[in-house]
Amino acid sequence: MEDREMKVFLIEDDEDIALVVQEALKREGFEVTHFKRALEFFSHIEKEVPDLVVIDIMLPDFDGFRIARFLKNRPDFADIPVIFLTAKVSEKDKLEGFGLGADDYITKPFSIKELVARVKAVLRRAKGKKDTKVFKFGGLEVDTERVKVTVEGKEIKLTPSEFSILRFLLENYGKPVSRERIIEEVWGFDRDSTDRTVDVHIKHLRDKLGEYGRFIKTVRGFGYKIED
Template identity: 50%
Template sequence: MDRIYCVEDDESIRELVLYALHSSGFETRGFEDGESFFEALDQQLPSLVLLDIMLPGEDGLSILRRLRENGRTARIPVIMVTAKTSEYDKVTGLDTGADDYIAKPFGVMELVSRIRAVLRRTRTDTPAGVLTLGPITVDPARRTVTVSGQPVTLTYKEFELLSFLMRNEGLVLTRERLMETVWGFDFEGESRTVDMHIKSLRQKLGSCSEMIQTVRGVGYKIVQLPRQEEGRS
């Protein structure tokens, strides 16, 4: 049985969510703040976390960063649950490593549907293995990237984007497919978000930036350049 942890400081909302999820066949636990949540993680890991942004003490985005920076919890799916609805808040949560985003007020049926969709998607992820393409090496287990042996620091979503491109070397991936796979769902402004992350990723890859190629009107692909072209900016 899937175990869902809900981090929500509003007791009425937390109890409603826990009741609805329990009725839908999930094992559930609720927490009013990050401190109690992390104490529970030391004992048992959940299948998925519902995480509010506005919390007393440590906020949800900070909690999410801690989850993604810890190898033990980095792969736990997280759905952000918040009253904030601006595109900035959505992008911030997703870039930090959220797998989905749902805004209050929300319907219980929609919440359950999103949870099941995220669980299905994360269970069918390609098994982690070291990916190498030319000078680029990606280690999904350690979440490290090197270019010509030198470490490169990427954000959570930049890492996922590069990994997905490398798993599909030579294939043209549409913006829509990248958005669906890396960010998990569609939201307004998705084309700009993908393009912005590709631009940032290219900058960080430096001499290997040209390996990520734009297919005009379609999307992007990653290819290994002829040896004489490697190292050109």
């Protein structure tokens, strides 16, 4: 935690749940602002930017996915971490949430201690992402400043696109990342880049990383993630 209070925006229409979440986070030193409707949030975020947004998906006016899409499409808000807090438990909903760039997805009913722990974890990862220049994963080391990758101390030559994909997966360690997000991150909105482009680069990347290539895992029908 930093010296100043970390600001959390909570978008939740169930007042009982909102009260429990607010009280728990405030006890941990967070400053929490609650919104019952998306429109209230849209208006307020233009005046004050939070460190984290916790969003219920099923809201009276707009669904939470639309809010996340709004945040990720705005350059000034795109880096704000997002946690979904929802009763929607299907794998399809979870993948859609992660596909929109969510940092975590918590289903109701939930443990308030677990919620607080996951809020703290997301904020730590967000801070680490800003600070980290070297990622270490077992014997794999990725130096983003020097654009250098080593496996067990031996330098591995990657193309710029392969390096960008690896860095992006490590920045989102353990999180499923859609092919669409990889394309946007690596090639921008190049209309010639397709899902097949991503798959081919992932295959080459796995081959070059040797034994560490197996940690790049396929999320069927969606994309990829890296984890042990």
